[in-house]
Amino acid sequence: MVVSLQGRRSDEPVTESSLIWGTAAQILGTMASEGVIDKEKLDSLYIPVHGPSDEELREIIQEEGSFSITEMRVHDPISGMDRALLTPNRLVNSLRAAFEPIIVQHFGSLGEIMDEFVRTGEKHLSLQRRSQVKHARNPRVMLVVSLTKA
Template sequence: MKPLIEVAIVDLCCNNNIMLPGKMVIADLGCSSGPNALALVSIAVKATRNHFLKFQKPPPEVCVLLNDLPDNDFNVVVKSLVALQQTNEPVCVTGIVPGSFYGRIFPSDSVHLICSSSSPHWLSKASEDLRINHISAYDMDEHVRRERLPVVVEAYARQFKKDFTLFLELRSKDLVPEGQMIVSLAGRHSDELATEISHVWGTVVQILGIMASEGVIDKAKFDSFYIPAYGPSTKELRVIIEEEGSFSIIEMRVHDPTSGMDNAHLTPNRISNGLRAAF
């Protein structure tokens, strides 16, 4: 996301309609906790400083806002924000904004750049259609699971469309006119058929199914468990964005996180650690 954020910052800084008050508000939705919490906003702040340094102009006042769910460990994040304030970067104000990004979290027309990494594939809730109709999303029997997959995927897709449409509507209110948003989320290629593995929860479902069959976890709990995450295709995303209408798509990329990686590095331990971190 680094080059995309840097380009967005240059575009914003060169837009006199936006930068006239000499202020820049940057927000990260789903910042999480730990060393990555400030990753995106730090890139944006540094890009802002470099742009104005290049033209030998004083940098604008920069406000950095970090958002995540209330249960996030914000103690660590706050300490990181204090460290950011003490650098020579043009940061004047930092803040924590707890709450779901499926609700209003900023004042209207207040944010210049919104970033969100690996977050909007998390739904506001699991598919209501599956819960109401008592359709288990998964099954210990692999054959049954595969037969049910189209119904499950369709239900999740409807929930994602509802949530992402709301996400776009709310962000269009948060952003100043001509503000920008850069979002990354787990998904799949448009020409790729929906498979169990292609979805965010695919590998986890297989693991839990084995654990249920071996009696490690209760079968009733497994049958009533719905992971609230969905990996859309690029085609789905484009359709939702165009139908909602608040945003114009500047660029859309599909990135394979394992590209260029030595297969020897994809060890079972590394994969399991990644799953633990995500879930």
């Protein structure tokens, strides 16, 4: 079995905003402050998300004992990528792909909620990009682990 999940580079703690859910939460917060979604519903939204380091993931798998690790790789999805390709539209549509089922289920099946999520996210990420000093290293990585049943 191969599992791929978002993680972090090291065991150093990262801020919520540097994780994928933190960015989605900021966008939803803006939508709630603008009255697009209900603030009480936003306050009741809970998604336990954890981005482990490769060492932490290794420990979890080994302690649980059902699987053994055949191979594990850490991949920076934007390494070597032309930064011009990381447009706010692409980034927010990636968030949409990851969180649309959860957001629609929690806030209702109105299609316009996700369209507004994209519009708000593009504005948010454009402003963030302009005001933020570029980090030399992305704290987010993809962990890919090949497992066999123990």
